[in-house]
Amino acid sequence: MPMSIPPAPANAVHLFVSDAGTHIRWLCDAMEGHGEIEPVPPNPLVLLERAASLRPRTVLIDFLTEHPHQLFSTLELLRREQPQIPVIGLGLSTHPASMLAALRAGVLEFIDMAAPAADVPPTLRALTERRAEQAGTPRDGMTLALVGARGGLGTTTLATHLAVAAQELQQGRTDPAAAQRGTVLLDLGLPERDGLLYLNLQSDFHLVDGVLHLQRLDRTLLQTALAQHAGGAAVLPLPAKLSQIREISLADVQLLLRKLAEFYALRIADLGGCAAVDFVTQVARDADQVWVVCEQGLGAIVSTAALLERLRESGVPQDRLSLIVNRFEPDAVLSARDIAQRLGIGPFHVLPARPQVLLDANSRGELLVESRRSDPYAQAVFGLARSLLPTLPDTASLAQGRGWSTFMTQIAGRWKGQRRDRP
Ligand SMILES: Nc1ncnc2c1ncn2[C@@H]1O[C@H](COP(=O)(O)OP(=O)(O)OP(=O)(O)O)[C@@H](O)[C@H]1O
Ligand SMILES: [Mg+2]
Numbered sequence: 001m002p003m004s005i006p007p008a009p010a011n012a013v014h015l016f017v018s019d020a021g022t023h024i025r026w027l028c029d030a031m032e033g034h035g036e037i038e039p040v041p042p043n044p045l046v047l048l049e050r051a052a053s054l055r056p057r058t059v060l061i062d063f064l065t066e067h068p069h070q071l072f073s074t075l076e077l078l079r080r081e082q083p084q085i086p087v088i089g090l091g092l093s094t095h096p097a098s099m100l101a102a103l104r105a106g107v108l109e110f111i112d113m114a115a116p117a118a119d120v121p122p123t124l125r126a127l128t129e130r131r132a133e134q135a136g137t138p139r140d141g142m143t144l145a146l147v148g149a150r151g152g153l154g155t156t157t158l159a160t161h162l163a164v165a166a167q168e169l170q171q172g173r174t175d176p177a178a179a180q181r182g183t184v185l186l187d188l189g190l191p192e193r194d195g196l197l198y199l200n201l202q203s204d205f206h207l208v209d210g211v212l213h214l215q216r217l218d219r220t221l222l223q224t225a226l227a228q229h230a231g232g233a234a235v236l237p238l239p240a241k242l243s244q245i246r247e248i249s250l251a252d253v254q255l256l257l258r259k260l261a262e263f264y265a266l267r268i269a270d271l272g273g274c275a276a277v278d279f280v281t282q283v284a285r286d287a288d289q290v291w292v293v294c295e296q297g298l299g300a301i302v303s304t305a306a307l308l309e310r311l312r313e314s315g316v317p318q319d320r321l322s323l324i325v326n327r328f329e330p331d332a333v334l335s336a337r338d339i340a341q342r343l344g345i346g347p348f349h350v351l352p353a354r355p356q357v358l359l360d361a362n363s364r365g366e367l368l369v370e371s372r373r374s375d376p377y378a379q380a381v382f383g384l385a386r387s388l389l390p391t392l393p394d395t396a397s398l399a400q401g402r403g404w405s406t407f408m409t410q411i412a413g414r415w416k417g418q419r420r421d422r423p
Contacts, residue, residue, distance in 0.1 A: 013054050013383065014124065015040050016090075017047060017074070018062030023090065023113070027060065030117035035124070044074040051082050052336060053328075053350045053376075055383030057128055061107065063091040068101035075105050081337075082347070084387075086131055088124070141181065141265030143257060144388065145287035146324075147280055147311070148189070148272035148294075149303035154326040155272025155293045156194040157358060158351065158381070159185060163268050164199075165369045165378075165385035167233040170265065181265040184226070186257075187237040188283070189272035196227060196237050200365035203227035206239040210260075211252040217259055231370070234264065250282045257286060266388060280307075281314035289388075290316055293324045294339060296332045305343055323348040324384075327355075349384060352376045 012035040016027055024039045031037050035057070040050050042065070051059065059078060061071055075087060089107035091098025093114050102110050109127045111120055146162075148155035163185040170182050187195030188207065196203055205225040210217070226234040239245065260267055271280045272293065284290045290311065294304040312318070323343060325336040328350035340348040354368070354377040361368050368378040 012036070012057035012124075012128075012386065013038055013379075014058045014060055015047065015050055015054065015056045016060045016062065017042050017071070018060075018065075018090075020062060020064065023062050023064065026113060026117065027090070027111075027120070030120040031124075034121035042071060042074060044077045047074060047078060048081055048337070049330070049350075051078065051085060052348060053352065053380050053383065055349065055380075055387045056085060057386065058086050058088050058124060060088045060090050060111065061102070061105070063089050063098040063101040063105070064095060064113070068098065068105075071101070072105055086127055088127065141261060141267070142288040142388065143261070143267040143269065143286065145269045145271055145280075145284040145290045147274075147284060147290060147292050147307065149292075149307040150300065151190070151273035153272060153293045153295055153300060154351070156187075156189050156198060156270055157362075158293060158324065158326065159187070159189070159268055159270035159272070160195050160198040161367050161369050161378070161381040162385055162388075163233040163235075163266075164229060164231050164367055165382050166266050166268070166388055167229070167231050168369075169382075169385055169389055171232060181263065182232050182234070183266040183268060184234040184236060184260055184264040186260075186267060186269040187235055188274065188279075189270040190274050192238040192242055193240065195270055196235055198362065198365075198367070199227075199229050199233075199235060201227040201229060201235055203235060203237055206237050206244075207253070207256070208239050208244045208248050210236055210256050211248045214252075214256060214259055217263075219263055222263055236260075250279065253279075253283065254286055257283070277307075277310055281310055281316070284311055284316050285314055288320065289322065290320050291322050291324050292343075292345065293326050294343070295327050296325060296329060296334050296336075296339065301334075301339060301342065308343055308345070318344075319346075321345050324351060325349070326351045327353040329353050349380075351380050 014035055014037055016024060016037050017040050018024055019041050028037045038050065038054060038056065040047050061075065063071065086108050088109040088111060089102025089105065090111045090113065091102055093099065093112045099110065109123060111123060146155050146159050163183050167183040185195055187193060222234065226236055228234050257267060269283050269287065271283060274280045292304060292308065294300050323340050323345040325339055325348060328336060336348050336350045354375060357368060357372060357375055358377065361371055368375045369381055372378055
């Protein structure tokens with residue numbers, strides 16, 4: 001299994017809200033090789049759309065503007081829609097108004113353009129690691145259920161791309177134990193075994209075998225029995241003879257999922273197009289997060305609403321639900337936010353419509369996260385994968401930035417100084 005550091009497209013993306021070309025260039029140069037800077041004009045709706053599609057690690061805001069207070073409403077909206085994304089201010093310590101505006105906006109960190117540009121990557125890294133520590137790392141990792149209310153919504157395409165992207169990110173981790181506990185894809189959607197097909201794999205071992213051998217399952221058995229993608233993600237499909245599923249119960253599947261948590265940090269269950277609603281709701285109820293795949297078409301929205309009702313009735317907590325608007329067309333009448341509102345789901349993400357490239361990749365048995373990593377669909381999937389691994393540490397050593405607290409002290413000093421200077 002190759003243990004490589006993820007190359008550029010898998011790097012962290014940071015959105016930079018600014019329309020000043022010189023500031024954008026300064027920040028891009030400062031971050032060279034340490035993550036991508038995606039400039040965003042100071043427009044709240046554009047920012048939200050970019051945040052939903054790219055899942056950035058941080059959002060940086062340029063407070064060196066003539067009207068910094070106009071940024072406050074943008075920030076308010078961002079915090080409401082994407083509260084998990086840390087916000088960082090950028091300005092000049094020689095321009096106290098920019099620091100003051102950042103302070104008032106409640107940013108978590110401040111980047112001083114008067115300081116050496118080399119301070120920027122460690123400052124961002126330190127902030128991300130602090131946040132990760134605060135969030136805590138669940139020992140068992142996480143189970144993610146991907147549900148799709150009807151066939152063809154793109155659940156299996158997402159599940160396979162996500163498993164491969166997440167596995168790659170996990171292998172870039174510095175903690176060898178974490179890097180070893182990779183991703184397993186539970187290919188449980190219908191039509192059966194599409195995940196295997198999309199990953200160009202074959203497998204004799206399946207879900208029912210997993211249940212029947214539950215007591216014997218250990219790392220060695222799993223490594224030899226489960227089909228494994230070249231990047232390292234393992235796959236456990238439904239049996240080719242679907243009637244075999246009657247040999248096991250829902251409770252058995254539950255036990256198997258718990259067992260797999262000992263060996264795989266991330267379990268992704270593809271439940272797309274699944275006819276057995278009880279099965280879907282049971283697995284979803286046990287999952288840490290449930291992503292509901294939908295499209296902008298009315299039919300998909302109506303079916304998704306019905307599925308969501310079943311999920312909620314069966315006890316899936318509201319705060320575990322997120323919406324994925326697939327085949328997203330930015331100019332369609334219904335925006336992703338409209339759909340999220342209609343369905344009563346808070347967090348939403350979008351995956352762009354890429355019919356031609358996905359079809360071509362699919363026919364060649366390839367995944368865009370491998371063959372066309374810069375494609376918008378691949379980028380969006382990497383963004384989602386990153387959001388699943390919030391504790392992913394960077395591989396470089398942790399250096400200390402100057403820290404917001406230093407600037408706070410400076411501002412407080414100036415503030416007091418100004419007051420003292422008053423007649
Ligand atoms: N973002 C996208 N843009 C364009 N085409 C897409 C997108 N996502 C998936 N597709 C295409 O839609 C088709 C159905 O996708 P997929 O098999 O992943 O759906 P599914 O929800 O798993 O369907 P089923 O329930 O039938 O298994 C595939 O041809 C796939 O390439
Ligand atoms: Mg499918």
